[in-house]
Amino acid sequence: xxxxxxxxxxxxxxxxxxxxxxxxxxxxxxxxxxxxxxxxxxxxxxxxxxxxxxxxxxxxxxxxxxxxxxxxxxxxxxxxxxxxxxxxxxxxxxxxxxxxxxxxxxxxxxxxxxxxxxxxxxxxxxxxxxxxxxxxxxxxxxxxxxxxxxxxxxxxxxxxxxxxxxxxxxxxxxxxxxxxxxxxxxxxxxxxxxxxxxxxxxxxxxxxxxxxxxxxxxxxxxxxxxxxxxxxxxxxxxxxxxxxxxxxxxxxxxxxxxxxxxxxxxxxxxxxxxxxxxxxxxxxxxxxxxxxxxxxxxxxxxxxxxxxxxxxxxxxx
Amino acid sequence: xxxxxxxxxxxxxxxxxxxxxxxxxxxxxxxxxxxxxxxxxxxxxxxxxxxxxxxxxxxxxxxxxxxxxxxxxxxxxxxxxxxxxxxxxxxxxxxxxxxxxxxxxxxxxxxxxxxxxxxxxxxxxxxxxxxxxxxxxxxxxxxxxxxxxxxxxxxxxxxxxxxxxxxxxxxxxxxxxxxxxxxxxxxxxxxxxxxxxxxxxxxxxxxxxxxxxxxxxxxxxxxxxxxxxxxxxxxxxxxxxxxxxxxxxxxxxxxxxxxxxxxxxxxxxxxxxxxxxxxxxxxxxxxxxxxxxxxxxxxxxxxxxxxxxxxxxxxxx
Numbered sequence: 001x002x003x004x005x006x007x008x009x010x011x012x013x014x015x016x017x018x019x020x021x022x023x024x025x026x027x028x029x030x031x032x033x034x035x036x037x038x039x040x041x042x043x044x045x046x047x048x049x050x051x052x053x054x055x056x057x058x059x060x061x062x063x064x065x066x067x068x069x070x071x072x073x074x075x076x077x078x079x080x081x082x083x084x085x086x087x088x089x090x091x092x093x094x095x096x097x098x099x100x101x102x103x104x105x106x107x108x109x110x111x112x113x114x115x116x117x118x119x120x121x122x123x124x125x126x127x128x129x130x131x132x133x134x135x136x137x138x139x140x141x142x143x144x145x146x147x148x149x150x151x152x153x154x155x156x157x158x159x160x161x162x163x164x165x166x167x168x169x170x171x172x173x174x175x176x177x178x179x180x181x182x183x184x185x186x187x188x189x190x191x192x193x194x195x196x197x198x199x200x201x202x203x204x205x206x207x208x209x210x211x212x213x214x215x216x217x218x219x220x221x222x223x224x225x226x227x228x229x230x231x232x233x234x235x236x237x238x239x240x241x242x243x244x245x246x247x248x249x250x251x252x253x254x255x256x257x258x259x260x261x262x263x264x265x266x267x268x269x270x271x272x273x274x275x276x277x278x279x280x281x282x283x284x285x286x287x288x289x290x291x292x293x294x295x296x297x298x299x300x301x302x303x304x305x306x307x308x309x310x311x312x313x314x315x316x317x
Numbered sequence: 318x319x320x321x322x323x324x325x326x327x328x329x330x331x332x333x334x335x336x337x338x339x340x341x342x343x344x345x346x347x348x349x350x351x352x353x354x355x356x357x358x359x360x361x362x363x364x365x366x367x368x369x370x371x372x373x374x375x376x377x378x379x380x381x382x383x384x385x386x387x388x389x390x391x392x393x394x395x396x397x398x399x400x401x402x403x404x405x406x407x408x409x410x411x412x413x414x415x416x417x418x419x420x421x422x423x424x425x426x427x428x429x430x431x432x433x434x435x436x437x438x439x440x441x442x443x444x445x446x447x448x449x450x451x452x453x454x455x456x457x458x459x460x461x462x463x464x465x466x467x468x469x470x471x472x473x474x475x476x477x478x479x480x481x482x483x484x485x486x487x488x489x490x491x492x493x494x495x496x497x498x499x500x501x502x503x504x505x506x507x508x509x510x511x512x513x514x515x516x517x518x519x520x521x522x523x524x525x526x527x528x529x530x531x532x533x534x535x536x537x538x539x540x541x542x543x544x545x546x547x548x549x550x551x552x553x554x555x556x557x558x559x560x561x562x563x564x565x566x567x568x569x570x571x572x573x574x575x576x577x578x579x580x581x582x583x584x585x586x587x588x589x590x591x592x593x594x595x596x597x598x599x600x601x602x603x604x605x606x607x608x609x610x611x612x613x614x615x616x617x618x619x620x621x622x623x624x625x626x627x628x629x630x631x632x633x634x
Contacts (some may be wrong), residue, residue, distance in 0.1 A: 190535050219544055220547075226543035229543065233526070
C-alpha cells in the first residue's frame with residue numbers, strides 16, 4: 001500500500017492530493033490535453049444499470065472531437081462486445097464495438113494468444129453466461145458448459161459416480177473459466193471441481209465481489225468462483241480489472257503510450273488501482289458510483305486518483 | 318497449534334504419541350474401559366457412502382453390551398435425525414434417532430435455545446436441503462427458502478428491483494442459515510445477501526470444504542456459504558464440527574462428563590480437533606476415511622489423537 005500511495009502521489013503531482021476538476025474549466029482543459037487515450041469503466045461512470053448519467057453522450061463526443069482514443073473497459077462478463085455495442089446504441093452514446101474491452105474478451109484473448117494450449121487439449125469448461133461463450137468463439141477457443149441447459153439440471157445419485165470415475169468429464173478440458181453465472185448448479189460446481197482436481201488451469205473473467213444493480217448490491221462474478229475456491233483450495237487467475245493481465249491485453253490490442261493514457265472509473269480498488277498499477281499517466285475518479293471522496297482525501301489513504309469530478313459530464317465544463 | 322499439540326499430548330498420555338490399538342486386545346479393553354460415552358463421526362468411520370465397513374454392527378453392539386452411551390455426530394446437513402435413523406436401519410446398525418446429532422439439528426438447537434430471538438422476528442432464510450428444514454421444524458423455528466421450488470427459478474430483471482426495494486424480502490427474517498444445497502440459484506444468493514446486508518445473523522450448519530462420495534471429493538457445505546461470504550465480506554458462525562458450539566449443544570442434551578467421553582473419527586481437522594479442543598478424555602482416529610496416520614505420527618505434527626485403529630471393527634479384538 002505504501003508503494004502504491006507513493007506511485008499515486010507521483011502520478012497526481014506530489015503529495016498535494018487529487019485535483020478536484022468540477023467547475024474549473026481551465027484545469028479540465030489542461031487535464032484533458034495531457035492524454036491521447038481515455039480508458040473508461042462503464043457502470044457507475046457512464047450509467048448505473050439502465051439509467052444514463054447526465055450529458056454522457058456529449059462528453060464522449062467532446063473527447064472524440066479532440067481526437068482522443070477511447071476504450072471502454074468493463075468487468076461485466078455476461079455481455080460480449082457486440083452486446084455492449086447494443087447497450088451504447090440504446091443509450092445514445094457514440095461508440096464502436098472495437099472500442100469495447102470486456103473481461104470475457106480479455107479472458108478469451110489470454111487463452112488464445114498467451115496460453116496457446118495445443119488443440120484438442122485446449123477446451124474451456126465455462127461457468128458463466130453467453131458473453132463468455134461469444135468471446136471464446138470470437139477467438140476460436142473450444143468450450144463446453146456455459147449456457148448448456150443440460151447442466152442446469154439436478155445432480156443425480158449416478159452423477160457422483162460418473163464424475164468420480166471420469167465418464168462424465170470431457171477429456172479435452174484443460175481450463176475452467178468462471179464469470180458471473182446467473183444459473184449456478186451443483187452439477188456445474190462438481191464438474192468444475194473435478195476438472196480442477198484433474199489439473200485444469202483456473203481462470204476467472206473477474207472476481208468482483210458485488211454487482212451494483214437497481215441502486216443496491218448483488219452477488220458479483222466472485223460469487224461464481226467462490227464455491228470452487230473453497231472446494232479445491234485453488235485461486236483463479238483473474239483477467240478483469242485490476243489484474244494487469246487485462247492492461248497488457250488492452251495495450252497489446254490498442255498500442256498506446258501508457259504515460260499518455262488516463263483511466264476513468266468509480267471504484268478505487270478496481271478502476272483506479274488498475275490505472276495506478278499499470279503506470280498510466282493519470283487516473284480520474286468519478287463520484288457517481290461505488291467510491292466516495294472521503295476514501296481518498298486526507299492522509300494515510302490507500303489508492304489515490306490524480307483527479308476527480310462529481311460526475312463525468314462535468315468535463316464539459 | 319502449539320497449544321493444541323500440548324493438549325493432545327496430555328490427552329494421549331505424554332509425548333509418546335498416539336497408541337496403536339489394532340490387534341492389541343488388552344490395550345483395546347483398557348481403552349474402552351476408560352470411557353462412558355463414545356461420540357462417533359459416521360461417514361468414513363461406520364461407512365463410506367453406501368458401503369458399510371466390516372463388523373460395524375457387531376462393534377456398536379459390543380459397546381452397547383458394555384453399557385456405553387453412544388452419540389452419532391455428523392456434519393451432514395442434508396439429512397435430519399429421522400433420515401439418519403433410516404440409514405442406520407438400512408445398514409443393519411442398531412441405533413436410536415435420539416442418539417443422532419447432526420449439524421442441522423445443532424443449528425436448530427442453537428437458534429431455538431441459545432439465540433432465542435423474539436417471535437415473529439425470528440424467521441430463518443435457509444439455503445440448504447430438507448434436513449435443515451426438518452430440524453428447524455422439530456425446534457419450532459419458522460423458516461423460508463430451503464427446498465421451496467419457487468426459489469429455484471431464474472433471476473428475472475424485476476427481481477433486482479424488488480430485492481433492492483425490499484418488496485421481495487420477508488420482514489421477519491433475522492437469520493440466514495446455510496447448509497449443503499444441491500439446488501443453488503442466483504435468486505437464493507441474492508436474497509441471502511440482501512438479508513445479510515439488512516443485518517441478519519449469518520449461520521452455517523458446517524463449512525466443510527468437501528463432501529466425500531463415490532471414492533472422490535465433491536463440493537461440501539462450505540461451497541454453499543462461499544458466495545455469500547465473498548459477496549458480503551461476512552463470515553458465518555459454523556454449528557458443525559469442529560465448532561465447540563456443537564460440543565456445547567451435545568453436552569447440553571446428553572449431560573456427560575467430558576473426561577469420560579471419547580470422540581471417534583476419520584478427520585484430524587474436524588473430528589479429532591473437535592474432541593481435543595472440547596477437552597474430551599480421549600480421541601480415536603480410524604484410518605478408513607480422509608486422514609492418514611502419517612499426518613499425526615512423528616514430530617511437529619498438528620492435531621494428534623490419543624489412539625488409532627486401522628478400522629473401527631478392530632475394537633472387537
